[in-house]
Amino acid sequence: MHRLIVLMALWVTSIAYAAEQNIDPLVFRALDAAQTAQKQGDYTAARRALDAASGQPGSLEEALLWRTRGYLAWAEGQNGQAIELLEKVRKSGTLDAELQMAETLNLARLNLSEQRYPRVLSLLTPLHADADTHEEVLQMLVQAYQGLGQSVKALPLAERYVQANPQAADSWLQFLVAINADAKRYLAAERWQRQLLTRQPNNVQGWRQLAALQQLSGRHDKSLATLRAAYQKGLRFSESELDRLVLLAGAAEQPWQGAKLLAGMFEQGLLPRTHMREEQLGLLWWQARERQQAAQIYRELAARSGNAKHWLHLAQLELEQARWQAGLEALRHAERAGAERSKVRAWRNWAESEMSVEREKHVASAG
Structure with a gap:
C-alpha cells in the first residue's frame, strides 16, 4: 500500500x-x-x-x-x-x-x-549528515548495513536518531539493544534495555533481557537484583526462563557467575531446588575451580542419592584438593554403589601414588 x-x-x-x-x-x-x-x-x-x-x-x-x-x-x-x-x-x-x-x-x-545494499549506501551516505529528522533515510541505511553483515556501522546512526527523537519507536531501541549485545557491548545494550523498560515496566521479557545482559557482562549480583526487583513488582518468570539465564553463563564461559546466580536464586526462593539443578550448581563450581564448594554440593547429593556418579565426582574433587583419605573413602562408596571398577582403580592408583610421593618427601625433609 x-x-x-x-x-x-x-x-x-x-x-x-x-x-x-x-x-x-x-x-x-x-x-x-x-x-x-x-x-x-x-x-x-x-x-x-x-x-x-x-x-x-x-x-x-x-x-x-x-x-x-x-x-x-x-x-x-x-x-x-x-x-x-x-x-x-x-x-x-x-x-x-x-x-x-x-x-x-x-x-x-x-x-x-x-538487496543491492552497497548501492543503497552510496546513494544515502551523503545525505545522512542532515538526516536527523528523516527516519526513513536512517532506517534504510541501517537495513543496508545489516544486509551486508555490518550492523555495528549502523549503531552511530541509530543512536543519533534516538537521541534526537526521544519518542522514537521501540523498534529503534530494540535494534540498539540487539546490535550492542552482538558486539559484546553489554553495558551499552543494558542502557538501551533500561529505556525500553521505562516504557514497558511490566514487560516480563524486558526484565529477563536486562538480567541476561547483566549476566553476560559478568555481573551476577546485578542480574539477581534485577530478577528480585521484577518479583517485587509482582512479575513472574517461568522456571525455564530462569534456567536459561544460568545456562547463558555457561555458554559465555562464566561458570563462577552462573554458580553465584543459581545459588542466589535458591537463596531468594526465585527457583526451587531440584536434583538436576543441584548437580548443575556443583558442576558450575567445579568448572570455576571452586572445588570446595563443588565438593560440598556433591557430598550432599551422594549422601542423599547413593548414586555412584555422585560419589565418583566427590572422590575426584577431594583428590584434586589432596584430601587423600576423604577421596579414598568416597571411592569406596562409589565402588559399592556400582561405579565402573576401572575408573575407581585408576583414581585409587593415582591417589596412592601421590600419597607415596608425599611420604617420601616428608621422610626426606625429616632426615
Whole structure:
C-alpha cells in the first residue's frame, strides 16, 4: 500500500512539474494520458501513451519520460528495469533539487528491495549528515548495513536518531539493544534495555533481557537484583526462563557467575531446588575451580542419592584438593554403589601414588 501511495504521488508530481516547466505539449499529453491509464490499472495503455512520445537527447522531456516509464515499471513489479530508468534520470542533471532528492530516495528504496545494499549506501551516505529528522533515510541505511553483515556501522546512526527523537519507536531501541549485545557491548545494550523498560515496566521479557545482559557482562549480583526487583513488582518468570539465564553463563564461559546466580536464586526462593539443578550448581563450581564448594554440593547429593556418579565426582574433587583419605573413602562408596571398577582403580592408583610421593618427601625433609 505504501508503495502504491508513493507511486501515485510521483505521477502527480511529474505532471505538475511538466506543467511548470512548459515542456513540449506532445510530451505533456503523453505523461497525462499515461497517468490516467495507470490510475485505472491499465498499464498497457500507459506504456502505449509513453511510447508515442519522445524527447530530444539530454532534454527535460526525455528525463520526464524515463522517469514516468521507471515508475510504471515499479508499479508492475519490474524493479530492475525501474532502477535502470531512474538511474538515467538521476544522471541526466535536468531535474531541480527537490525532484533529484526524490529520485535518490526512490532509487534507494528500489535497491533495498532488491538487496543491492552497497548501492543503497552510496546513494544515502551523503545525505545522512542532515538526516536527523528523516527516519526513513536512517532506517534504510541501517537495513543496508545489516544486509551486508555490518550492523555495528549502523549503531552511530541509530543512536543519533534516538537521541534526537526521544519518542522514537521501540523498534529503534530494540535494534540498539540487539546490535550492542552482538558486539559484546553489554553495558551499552543494558542502557538501551533500561529505556525500553521505562516504557514497558511490566514487560516480563524486558526484565529477563536486562538480567541476561547483566549476566553476560559478568555481573551476577546485578542480574539477581534485577530478577528480585521484577518479583517485587509482582512479575513472574517461568522456571525455564530462569534456567536459561544460568545456562547463558555457561555458554559465555562464566561458570563462577552462573554458580553465584543459581545459588542466589535458591537463596531468594526465585527457583526451587531440584536434583538436576543441584548437580548443575556443583558442576558450575567445579568448572570455576571452586572445588570446595563443588565438593560440598556433591557430598550432599551422594549422601542423599547413593548414586555412584555422585560419589565418583566427590572422590575426584577431594583428590584434586589432596584430601587423600576423604577421596579414598568416597571411592569406596562409589565402588559399592556400582561405579565402573576401572575408573575407581585408576583414581585409587593415582591417589596412592601421590600419597607415596608425599611420604617420601616428608621422610626426606625429616632426615
